[in-house]
Amino acid sequence: MGVSVIRYSPWIMHFNAGACNGCDIEVLAALTPFFDPERLGVRLAPNPRHADIILVTGALNKKAAERLRRLYEQTPSPKYVIACGACAISGGVFTDSYPVISRADRVVPVDVYVPGCPPRPEAILYGIKKLLDRVARGG
Amino acid sequence: MAVVEIPIGPQHPALHEPIMLRVRAEGEEVVEVAVNTGYNHRGIEKLMERNSWVRGMYLAGRVCGICNAVHTQVYVQGVEKLMGVEPPPRANYIRTIVMELERIHSHMLISAVMAEIVGFDTLFMLIMRDRERVMYLKELVTGNRVHADIHILGGVKRDIDEVRRDRILSELRVIEERLKYYRKVFEEDYTLLKRLAEVGRIRKSEALSHCLVGPTLRGSGVKSDVRFDDPYAAYSEIPFDVVVRDEGDSWARMVVRLEEALVSVGIVRYALEHLPQGPAVPKAFPRAAKVGEVVSRVEAPRGELIYHIVSTGGGNPYRVKIRTPSFLNIINTEFTYLGHRLADVPVIFSSYDPCISCTERVLVVDEKKGVRRYVSLRELARWGTT
Amino acid sequence: MAELSIGGYTFREVEPRRYVVSVDPGRLRELAELIVREESYLSTISAVDLPKENAIELNYVFWSTKHRVALIVKTRVSRERPVVPTIVDIVPGALGGELEAYDLLGIVFEGNTRLRRGFLVPEDLVSKGIYPLRKDAGV
Numbered sequence A: 001m002g003v004s005v006i007r008y009s010p011w012i013m014h015f016n017a018g019a020c021n022g023c024d025i026e027v028l029a030a031l032t033p034f035f036d037p038e039r040l041g042v043r044l045a046p047n048p049r050h051a052d053i054i055l056v057t058g059a060l061n062k063k064a065a066e067r068l069r070r071l072y073e074q075t076p077s078p079k080y081v082i083a084c085g086a087c088a089i090s091g092g093v094f095t096d097s098y099p100v101i102s103r104a105d106r107v108v109p110v111d112v113y114v115p116g117c118p119p120r121p122e123a124i125l126y127g128i129k130k131l132l133d134r135v136a137r138g139g
Numbered sequence B: 001m002a003v004v005e006i007p008i009g010p011q012h013p014a015l016h017e018p019i020m021l022r023v024r025a026e027g028e029e030v031v032e033v034a035v036n037t038g039y040n041h042r043g044i045e046k047l048m049e050r051n052s053w054v055r056g057m058y059l060a061g062r063v064c065g066i067c068n069a070v071h072t073q074v075y076v077q078g079v080e081k082l083m084g085v086e087p088p089p090r091a092n093y094i095r096t097i098v099m100e101l102e103r104i105h106s107h108m109l110i111s112a113v114m115a116e117i118v119g120f121d122t123l124f125m126l127i128m129r130d131r132e133r134v135m136y137l138k139e140l141v142t143g144n145r146v147h148a149d150i151h152i153l154g155g156v157k158r159d160i161d162e163v164r165r166d167r168i169l170s171e172l173r174v175i176e177e178r179l180k181y182y183r184k185v186f187e188e189d190y191t192l193l194k195r196l197a198e199v200g201r202i203r204k205s206e207a208l209s210h211c212l213v214g215p216t217l218r219g220s221g222v223k224s225d226v227r228f229d230d231p232y233a234a235y236s237e238i239p240f241d242v243v244v245r246d247e248g249d250s251w252a253r254m255v256v257r258l259e260e261a262l263v264s265v266g267i268v269r270y271a272l273e274h275l276p277q278g279p280a281v282p283k284a285f286p287r288a289a290k291v292g293e294v295v296s297r298v299e300a301p302r303g304e305l306i307y308h309i310v311s312t313g314g315g316n317p318y319r320v321k322i323r324t325p326s327f328l329n330i331i332n333t334e335f336t337y338l339g340h341r342l343a344d345v346p347v348i349f350s351s352y353d354p355c356i357s358c359t360e361r362v363l364v365v366d367e368k369k370g371v372r373r374y375v376s377l378r379e380l381a382r383w384g385t386t
Numbered sequence C: 001m002a003e004l005s006i007g008g009y010t011f012r013e014v015e016p017r018r019y020v021v022s023v024d025p026g027r028l029r030e031l032a033e034l035i036v037r038e039e040s041y042l043s044t045i046s047a048v049d050l051p052k053e054n055a056i057e058l059n060y061v062f063w064s065t066k067h068r069v070a071l072i073v074k075t076r077v078s079r080e081r082p083v084v085p086t087i088v089d090i091v092p093g094a095l096g097g098e099l100e101a102y103d104l105l106g107i108v109f110e111g112n113t114r115l116r117r118g119f120l121v122p123e124d125l126v127s128k129g130i131y132p133l134r135k136d137a138g139v
């Protein structure tokens, strides 16, 4: 329901949950005209209430995880989460360190995982495309 | 008049600790700023104590993705001292090339972000486009766009061959042209001058007593550059200038960066043309260090980066203390916002190059009316103009 | 080995451009004032826990832009009562370093009013009173 609405123009909110910035600059690069995400209708949303997709990077620092939970609640349904980078998927090199939770899916449900440390901008776009395809199929 | 409290962040990757700026404003005027951190603390110092010397190398790179090669360098050069190994000259040159490419892309990134913050979107897009050229070069040399991981104890992992060298040299010509153009834009454009000049001024004595480093310090007229004062890698053999400006405002800091990027192009070119012969990739590397301690410093794109490494012998570090440049530049600059307008806060903040994100968001709380709403840093930069 | 004398304190060169002096905590403020006059800034305060010697070693690393050398001041405090005087009023830039050392190792900088837990460390460790960078923290 309402899912087809986001199919054409998903807005993304990027949330850094304790990333090393490696993933973040690649997310930023992926959103510039060189890689042109707007051909998929993708735009950066300024605020969670406008977002359809939350893109999480980083190893989920405990303070930041609290924020992520709040942001997820503020985002209107239908909403999707992409975990971007080794850190958000498994904790990466920071697994088992005392300030981190290690996995994005321990805090919010994750729909797409994009591996890499950091993933290339192309990979991030591919992850978004995968999600959109799934949404189009009604999944 | 209502006193407004504005927490900026934390969902924005300023330094390796995304932070929160609590700004209190009376009307338009900023009266108090307090920095709140801990959103990106990952316990790396503790992790290093648990991991071997070699693994620490990868952890060091992952302190910050934007300046990862300098983090690896500062760690590796310290550990090499403790282990008593010397990298071959060719390896030193290759390390230098990678670090300078990183400096170019980092300085372009913050210039782009600054353009975006003041609402000059075209410039943002243009710089980001040209930055991809540098990323391409980085990939050409190291095999990775972001995490270079080219260092290894006692050398580098990949050599540079003739074909790659010529490719880099020809690409550098284009990059140099573009950088000169952007410097001109920052020096002459009316919008940028209006937003940056005279904003967030730091005097020379203040810069020193508040322990600021890097372009922020050099923008206030202090000639201090680790590459020059305390040479490491191949910097003692390469001629280059230290860029200093006396104005001390946000504009000076940005121009210092663009100048420096041009100097870096020169360094990469010189290093490629004078690449020493000989091996660069070691066949084996040591795994245990002697007892001792070392204070290792390098000049990261954002300023002096310092590691204090303590070894009690064996396969692990006993203690690694990491101090990143942004840590000083962000936490110790609370005083520079005072008296400026609310709309200047993002500009001053970005002029310290606090790593980046376009998604910074601010929560505006109007204490009198009790309303809360989110605005982006960009919107805040235009506060009062719309 | 070369030596450098600043106001009666003799710094010994341990490596090229690294000069070290060891003092009592009580002398810190006096020494800091002397060093600041040499056009220096404080690079970092590095605290090392030494449980075997029941001590915590503090390394104040200054960089003197005049002499172009690092001036390292070493001092020791006991683990049970890790108290040193603050130097924030002499070097305002020491703020970050002091906050960090307090939060991670529990060094109390007497006179610094802004010290608080949770500057970096997550809540759960703070509530248990754990200082993560102490060797016996068990995290």
Ligand code: SF4
Pocket (backbone or CB within 6 Å): A018, A019, A020, A021, A022, A023, A024, A057, A058, A059, A084, A085, A086, A087, A088, A092, A093, A116, A117, A118, A119, B062, B065
């Ligand atoms: S996955 Fe790699 S690049 Fe991304 S935040 Fe983690 S360490 Fe950094």
